[in-house]
Amino acid sequence: MKPSLIILLILFSLSLVAQDPHNLWLQDVTPKSVSVTSPKNSPLIEMAKKELQTSWQGPENAQIKLSIVKNKLIRDDGFILLDNEIQATTEAGLLYGAFELLRLQKMGQTITTQIYNPSYQHRILNHWDNLNSSVERGYAGRSIFWKEDSLEVTDSDRQRWTEYARANASIGINGAAINNVNASPQVLQPEALQRVKAVADILREYGIKTYLSVNFASPSVIGGLDTADPLDPAVIKWWENKTKEIYDLIPDFGGFLVKANSEGQPGPQNFGRTHVDGANMLAKAVGKYDGIVMWRAFVYSPNDEDRAKQAYQEFVPFDGEFMDNVIIQVKNGPIDFQPREPFSPLFGAMKKTSVMPELQITKEYLGHEVHLVFLSSMWEEFLNLDTYQEGPGSSVAKTTDGSLFPQQHTAIAGVANTGRDDNWTGHLFNQANWYAYGRLAWNNQLSSDRIAEEWLKMTFRPGIKNDSVSQIEWDLNFLSPVKQMMLASHEAAVNYMTPLGLHHIMSADRHYGPGPWWGPEGVRSDWTPPYYHQAGDDGVGFDRTESGSNAVSQYAGPLSARFNDPETCPEAYLLWFHHLPWDYRLSSGRTLWEELCLHYAQGVNSARNFQEVWDAARPYVSAEPFSAVQRKLRAQAENAVVWKDACLLYFQQFSKMPVPDGLERPIHNLDDLIRADQESMMRRFRQRQRQQEGE
Numbered sequence: 001m002k003p004s005l006i007i008l009l010i011l012f013s014l015s016l017v018a019q020d021p022h023n024l025w026l027q028d029v030t031p032k033s034v035s036v037t038s039p040k041n042s043p044l045i046e047m048a049k050k051e052l053q054t055s056w057q058g059p060e061n062a063q064i065k066l067s068i069v070k071n072k073l074i075r076d077d078g079f080i081l082l083d084n085e086i087q088a089t090t091e092a093g094l095l096y097g098a099f100e101l102l103r104l105q106k107m108g109q110t111i112t113t114q115i116y117n118p119s120y121q122h123r124i125l126n127h128w129d130n131l132n133s134s135v136e137r138g139y140a141g142r143s144i145f146w147k148e149d150s151l152e153v154t155d156s157d158r159q160r161w162t163e164y165a166r167a168n169a170s171i172g173i174n175g176a177a178i179n180n181v182n183a184s185p186q187v188l189q190p191e192a193l194q195r196v197k198a199v200a201d202i203l204r205e206y207g208i209k210t211y212l213s214v215n216f217a218s219p220s221v222i223g224g225l226d227t228a229d230p231l232d233p234a235v236i237k238w239w240e241n242k243t244k245e246i247y248d249l250i251p252d253f254g255g256f257l258v259k260a261n262s263e264g265q266p267g268p269q270n271f272g273r274t275h276v277d278g279a280n281m282l283a284k285a286v287g288k289y290d291g292i293v294m295w296r297a298f299v300y301s302p303n304d305e306d307r308a309k310q311a312y313q314e315f316v317p318f319d320g321e322f323m324d325n326v327i328i329q330v331k332n333g334p335i336d337f338q339p340r341e342p343f344s345p346l347f348g349a350m351k352k353t354s355v356m357p358e359l360q361i362t363k364e365y366l367g368h369e370v371h372l373v374f375l376s377s378m379w380e381e382f383l384n385l386d387t388y389q390e391g392p393g394s395s396v397a398k399t400t401d402g403s404l405f406p407q408q409h410t411a412i413a414g415v416a417n418t419g420r421d422d423n424w425t426g427h428l429f430n431q432a433n434w435y436a437y438g439r440l441a442w443n444n445q446l447s448s449d450r451i452a453e454e455w456l457k458m459t460f461r462p463g464i465k466n467d468s469v470s471q472i473e474w475d476l477n478f479l480s481p482v483k484q485m486m487l488a489s490h491e492a493a494v495n496y497m498t499p500l501g502l503h504h505i506m507s508a509d510r511h512y513g514p515g516p517w518w519g520p521e522g523v524r525s526d527w528t529p530p531y532y533h534q535a536g537d538d539g540v541g542f543d544r545t546e547s548g549s550n551a552v553s554q555y556a557g558p559l560s561a562r563f564n565d566p567e568t569c570p571e572a573y574l575l576w577f578h579h580l581p582w583d584y585r586l587s588s589g590r591t592l593w594e595e596l597c598l599h600y601a602q603g604v605n606s607a608r609n610f611q612e613v614w615d616a617a618r619p620y621v622s623a624e625p626f627s628a629v630q631r632k633l634r635a636q637a638e639n640a641v642v643w644k645d646a647c648l649l650y651f652q653q654f655s656k657m658p659v660p661d662g663l664e665r666p667i668h669n670l671d672d673l674i675r676a677d678q679e680s681m682m683r684r685f686r687q688r689q690r691q692q693e694g695e
């Protein structure tokens with residue numbers, strides 16, 4: 001046989017090995033035998049046993065003991081792994097211990113005695129799922145919780161919720177808010193609550209609590225009252241009764257998530273009341289049952305104030321006034337889930353209030369289900385940024401996980417990226433973001449390197465027949481390059497979308513491609529890209545210095561000074577905080593314009609390079625998922641070129657400078673790009689109109 005034919009045959013047989021994307025990072029493995037004992041039986045302990053028995057990869061015929069112990073060093077949900085024993089203070093702790101033990105086995109690591117405690121008590125997913133089964137900013141199909149036309153619960157619903165719950169438990173997630181923060185009041189109707197109960201009954205089997213997003217106007221919309229004023233006795237009573245109704249159905253219900261007075265959602269301000277009035281009224285209602293209220297700080301209005309400053313201005317004055325079971329939920333950045341933002345100045349500024357980070361797993365501004373972007377790097381960067389609020393070393397992680405402030409509750413939320421697609425998340429590598437969110441929520445000090453390695457080993461390695469590819473070969477030819485690609489992917493996207501601190505220059509509404517030009521008359525300016533990039537003949541960037549909007553003043557002293565001066569401001573945030581001339585010189589000696597061109601070019605080069613990395617991974621991945629990722633990487637590289645060309649051609653109208661020698665020239669024409677963007681916007685507009693007429 002010719003060598004090339006042999007190679008082909010090998011490739012063929014390897015790619016036949018089934019890795020089933022539906023099984024996420026929990027691919028089936030052939031278990032070795034293990035006997036598991038426990039002092040008592042309960043649903044959660046049975047679940048832990050079942051997991052160990054169906055996936056055991058440790059020594060053959062091992063004996064493992066599950067023990068509930070008293071130990072002040074182990075927090076709720078935490079555990080200790082010993083040689084042949086998992087110790088925990090709660091049953092959920094035993095389940096998390098079982099999953100960790102299995103993970104270490106799949107990683108090929110030996111078990112050393114160690115305490116594992118979660119960084120946050122409440123590790124929650126927020127699903128922006130609507131009751132009609134559409135998903136706001138969802139790129140993986142319809143809702144897994146809600147159906148198009150009925151509230152009836154079927155076996156296939158239950159099956160999917162069980163798989164979902166197991167996947168979450170395996171990474172430590174212990175809460176899910178199952179409807180959109182743009183909340184329909186209808187979710188609180190008795191029929192919908194029956195479905196919520198059915199979800200909760202299944203999630204509970206894996207230690208997960210169910211939460212609901214609530215619409216602040218519910219008492220008037222579905223309750224028949226003529227107001228939703230949080231200080232009105234009838235309104236208070238209505239919420240008390242509704243809360244009781246929920247807890248009667250779901251005794252361990254987690255609580256409410258609220259988007260109030262934000263982007264048109266109703267809230268206490270509609271009645272002349274404050275965030276404190278609104279949040280505390282709901283907190284009292286759920287407090288009787290140990291529930292919590294997560295009150296979002298994503299607020300901004302179309303006034304003259306810099307949007308980046310508004311949440312801080314609205315919330316910091318209330319520090320210390322919220323009840324203990326209220327947690328203020330703050331997006332990582334001050335604007336909105338951009339490819340890169342400085343941290344929101346609320347972190348560390350509210351010292352007497354529980355504050356929780358909100359991350360976005362679904363990639364609204366990062367290429368949806370098309371681009372491969374591993375968000376762990378972005379979250380790791382964010383969690384480790386120093387707020388200086390209690391002196392150096394006051395990382396965002398520490399301001400939220402109870403290390404710096406005596407918070408009654410610690411929590412973190414991630415906007416989920418799940419849908420009914422067979423692989424759950426649209427892009428196979430979007431699974432890694434769900435995985436990374438859970439792992440960081442459990443341990444906010446884990447490195448992205450470690451998380452990527454875990455995910456790759458658990459997702460892809462079991463698909464290879466044990467003896468057909470040696471571990472060394474797999475590590476060298478698959479694990480290492482693919483991991484590097486994942487770790488480079490966030491910076492790549494920042495480079496080809498919004499380098500050097502640019503932000504919110506995406507195509508309007510859909511937020512996928514570039515749209516720096518979009519700003520028609522009559523549209524709220526803070527919804528248009530020119531508001532954010534401020535490009536003109538004199539330069540580009542948003543002046544947030546002391547002589548500009550003074551957003552820098554919301555950061556602690558040393559940081560504020562650093563951000564205020566373009567010479568000391570990190571270049572990654574340069575145009576976030578500064579409006580600078582096109583010929584401003586950066587530390588590289590290049591002008592701002594040259595540096596922009598270079599970053600866009602680097603981004604495009606990285607995206608192209610990802611295609612080569614993946615092509616070389618073919619022998620190690622099942623055929624179907626391999627080609628699906630390959631197709632998406634091609635689209636990503638094409639889209640990266642569109643981003644580069646659109647932004648450079650648009651900004652060039654103001655800089656009037658040439659693309660530096662040695663860099664690829666634009667292959668698009670600006671007018672064509674603008675026309676295509678506008679046409680697709682019109683198509684979506686008409687489609688939406690048709691849908692509304694049909695409703």
Ligand code: GCW
Nearest residue numbers: 128136137181182259298336
């Ligand atoms: O990022 C914006 C999104 C909205 C979203 C809002 C929010 C749920 O474009 O779709 O609405 O944030 O976080 O409330």
